[in-house]
Amino acid sequence: MSTAPTPDNSQDWAFETRQIHAGQNPDPVTGSRALPIHQTSSFVFPDADTAAARFALQDMGPIYSRLTNPTTEVVEKRLASLEGGVGALMVSSGQAAATLAVLNLGGAGTHVVASPSLYGGSYNLLKHTLPRLGVETTFVADPDDPQQWRDAVRPTTVAFFGEMIPNPRNDVLDVETVAGIAHEAGVPLIVDNTVATPYLVRPIEWGADIVLHSGTKFLGGHGTAIGGFIVDAGRFDYGADPERFPGFNQPDPTYNGLVYARDLGADGAFGVNLSYVLKARVQLLRDLGTSISPFNAFLIEQGIETLSLRVERHVANAQRVSEWLESRPEVRSVSYAGLPSSPWHERARKYAPRGAGSVLGFVLEGGKEAGIAFVDALSLHSHVANIGDVRSLVIHPASTTHAQLSEDEQLAAGVEPGFVRLSVGTEGIEDILADLEAGFAAVAAAPGTQESTHERGDRDPATSPADRPLGSTEPIADAGAEPAAAAGTGAEGGPAASSTARADVAAEPAA
Template sequence: MSETQRSGRRRGFTTRQLHDGAGAGGWPNARALPIYASAGFTFADFDEAEHRFGPEADGYSYSRVGNPTVDAVERRIAALEGGTDAILLGSGQAAVSVALLSLLGTGDHLVISPSIYEGSRGLFTENFARLGIETTEVVEPLDAASWAASFRPNTRAVFVESIPNPRNDLTDLRLVADVAHAHGIPLVVDNTFATPYLLRPIEHGADIVVHSASKFLSGHGTVLGGVIVDGGVFDWDANTDRYPHLLESAPGRTRFGGFARNSVAMRLGPTPSPFNAFLLDQGIETLSLRVQRQSDNALALATWLEGRPEVSSVDYSGLPGNAYHRLAETYLPHGQGAVFSFTLRGGRAAARTVIDAVDLFTRMTNLGDVRSLIIHPTSTTHVQRTPEQLAAAGITDGLIRVSVGIEDVDDLIDDLGQAFARLEREQPNAHVAGAEPTPLSLEEVAA
């Protein structure tokens, strides 16, 4: 289905999340996406079988290669992100792995932002290192010169997150894209936290977008999935010396997408099930409604937390005093997402009390659920990092990360309020003990 109406006006995002990509599988008369729970697909005759494996292959042969349910979800996500191709995979980690292994090989170099998901960091610094791929973390991510200084002759990819986990220290996508493109290198953006509803990185210079679809795209916390979106804008033909393998790749909707799908994903095999694809599609249909409510709730909750004496700082770019608020106005004008962190003056002991005291927030490491979630990073998600690495990232023992859901925000405030009341009873000096430094201004961050 076209994303424009007959009048020529572009359809709104919520309309497109319901209708874009629908019917791509050719199912007759079905309003909802059917689940094609079949490992393989039959061939009418010898010639059709030969065609499905030939250079101009289309149709379906085996679900690891392509499946009608999966295909429909891929087309919908590509349309929402403004890309030309998408590849649905079994998890967000699979999406990151396949995207970058489609660009990188032994002897190559990857440049990354210092604020990324710990699973991605471990993949790059440990697993990729075993394959002979080096990784450099940029020192000053808001400084173009710092990015440029990180590039080498063998650099082949740049990787950032649009809304980094867990401190909301936003990436200036256009700045990074301009530096990467000046060196003939594609920019890969993990857009999990923003979703295409709040931010479409391809419109700001990104070349490839990845998601953990387990989070906001699905929204209900019941499914794992990941997706790669090819923006179709990077000029691979002008960079044949860096990416000769893409010019020799099997056919696909795009040059990068064809190689990623047929030469990496198909061979490594992180295939999503048709049932998971169906559940993901159900979630996408309400994406804008959920994410807008979650962003509104997050801003209200962050504003309330900012006024609490127990809290030394709130890392949410939607707050006017936040160091990244000006970037948020540029890249996230309709909402700043649902995941942020706040730091308690009482340190680890205060964090333990608050997390144990909540009733409505769920204690778990997942994100993007319709339910509000809470976690203590230094004892869970970031436990493998050294004290020096944690300090450099601004992640202290008093820091708590929340993923805000769609509940009534007054109930979320009441839940944290009663947790703070328990903190006051058990640790009367928690509002002054272990006070954290004042958050840096944007000018200080960039300095």
């Protein structure tokens, strides 16, 4: 009788194999091949000694589903494998993941350096909520300028924070450069990889120390469950600077004087540096209670099993849509790093050779009225505040997610009155384009929306990118290229500052 490979072998498998098998063997009691849903609040201890050992963190078996659950544990192991981390923590939402990720490094009196090009919920967390807890954030004006990251560091800085492919601006973080600067300063880099997914980019391979995900988006992929992840690279030594990271170096009285950096670090009980991810679990998840239900964990796991297949289709469709939009005279600009016209195209080729994701935006001539008319005319696209669904999604940020901002603040945030955001789904490309065509027809018919339409002079209609073969999956660059061979970016070779660069203002509170 053959024995299924153990999760310890999963790093030898292809990505497509790990997304199905990593972290799980058939259930030892029932033989269930699919992941069982352990819908229980608590777990029976076999004896008093085992119970005591688990509460002392000497045995990592389950105690209570607020902390651990066998269903959730499988999904954590799977995403850690896909991202190349030593461990992961699954929580109730992507917003909870971002909150715990920062608070795990320090509390009142600490400081974060962040890119301003972030998901709006993360921006609001860093700009408005964490300061009430004593955690300040400096947003660099231009995340493409390495010196601005260096200049923002303080003695109290505990982390750099950025988003791999930000939503909705679709610029690309120079993660290798920013990670190097963070490490020079003695702090870890936190990267939100929600839009890229580990199939397109694995930030840990480029120096990131902590990777975040909203599992609600592409990992789950079907708009059915909310959840979030923190993935730990296991490389950052929190014991090297006890003054900067006292929470890792001072005894925790709730665990009989446990010192996380010493007892759970590389030389600790587990032989691998789990200090960050275990501290987040046994301290913050225990006390703040941002736990995910086993059922939601199961739904997100079901999505992860088909991640690569879906993302390939998402990217192929998004590339076609972005090229088609760029060929339209009604469109003034398209924000998508997969386009050669994007200031971040070369950086996308370096970090994401398989494609730049499937969240994009475009600016319509005719302003706000044109944007609203366009969105209201679509029928295949769902008008929702979400991204990463197999269904194509659309929203007009200026009248919804950014409506609380002044016009100047919207412009500083990269949202113009005529800006429309798309999350391109996996439907047939001709159906997607036909639905978008209906939007353009509505704009043409709406009064007062065409006063500034102009032809773009940099494009030959006879060779429009819209003529690409149906379903083309041609990558941005050779997907097999080694990272070291990719074009460099940064202050010297990186993109110039965009005219839509974000300033230090609040951004969208929803997805």
